Amino acid sequence: MRGSPYIVADGVSVTFRPANRAPVAALADFDLRVARGEFVSLVGPSGCGKSTFLNVVLGLLRADAGDVRIDGRRVDGPAPDRAMVFQEFGLLPWRTVEANVELGLELRGVASAERRRRATELIDLVGLTGFERHYPHELSGGMKQRVGLARALATNPEILLMDEPFAALDAQTRDLMQAELLRVWERSRKTVVFVTHSIEEAAYLSDRVIVLSARPGRQKAEIDVRLPRPRDYEMRLSPEFNELKLAIWNALKEELKAGA
């Protein structure tokens, strides 16, 4: 990790207690340090608590033990310094693209002229100009997630939390969206915590990849990605990139067996 820690998670544990069923420990004693402006990916087997961790950082879920601090301040609920991009997009179907992008600003009490200005700017940034008045059902999956990204960025958060944002997209759209995300990120340099199942995606996007153990998730390995930026698609064909994928895979494979 480069620089001083911006996000500090210490001993975060979360156990779900569904009614009439045995409790499930999703995360146990999970630690993480993320520097300001860093792009960190979390990979791990299904159910290892990756998404759970994002919800704790977002402030929607309370940890049973441990805590998360951002810039030294303990997280105890959602705040304007964080925004999430959701796997299933989470767009309000009764709102147009424009109104969806404005949602966060509206909930934060931003005046309507300013909201419109920000939304127009972000819609342009994610390449959806001309679709402002469309409803989500009129958009493709990739376009929906562009709206999701624009909505998260509109509130100008310090930290972008991304919960498998491209998992619901087809392979080609996914490649395209990864490139788009890098392009947008190069311009804003937000701190990003990115959850994914894809080793390739994690290696391509991140400064650092954290491999989690099978449930309950712990930090199992940490792999620095020393590839130059800006990155392009061709880089994925290089020997360095393949070595990197192999290193992540080696850390992950035992956990996949344990989880399967």
Add this chain to the structure above:
Amino acid sequence: MAARRLVLGTLSVVAFVVTWQVVLSLIRWDPFFMTTPWLIATAVREQILGGRLWHDMAVSAEAFAVGFALAIVVGIPVGLVMGWRRRAAYALDPLLSALYASPLIALAPLVIITAGVGMGARALLVFLLAVFPFVFNTYAGVRCTDQLLVSVVRSFGGTDRDLYLKVILPSVVPYVVAAARLAIGRGLIGVLVGEFYAASEGLGFAISRFGDTYRLPEMFSGILVLAVVAVGLTSVVRRLEAVVAPWRAGQR
């Protein structure tokens, strides 16, 4: 495709009417027990010209409108409360479900004994029949609210109030529209039966009186008018859905 649908749909109605007319022109029939589409059409024309039909429609429409409006005003809030407050749902669900499932029209004589023979009693019958679709659809709409959208609003610091106004109420709209379609049919039954029992005017009264006096063409003209009104109201509701829930148009 749309044209084929229209043609086929019209064709079956026309075939029905023509068959009816042709069969009755081939056999001997007793006008006490039967009539033909042609005679019905003539009766409709006479009643429209005579003004009686408009008056009956206005009388029935008044009771229907009052009862239906009341059903909306009461049904939607009750459904919302049941959806928002689990305890309210636990308390009300068994009682209201039992009432919804039972043939409430059986209460018509009681309603008329208690509330009299006026417009109010008939509006009350319409209300009793039409309120339940609104209650249960609204309740279902609240419960089916997408939890992901709730998380989204919360993640931007949204309050309970934001959640109600920006997520739950819009989620409920299509359910309420569906309720309106069901409630129209039930409400019309309420008006009719109310007028069968106790009224001296209105479409139900006209149908019942013409039936009693074996004036079948006139009786059928009342039924025909009702069918047209029911179809008209239902299509108004469908149009309304396109206006109040435009995002639904692409989901069907």
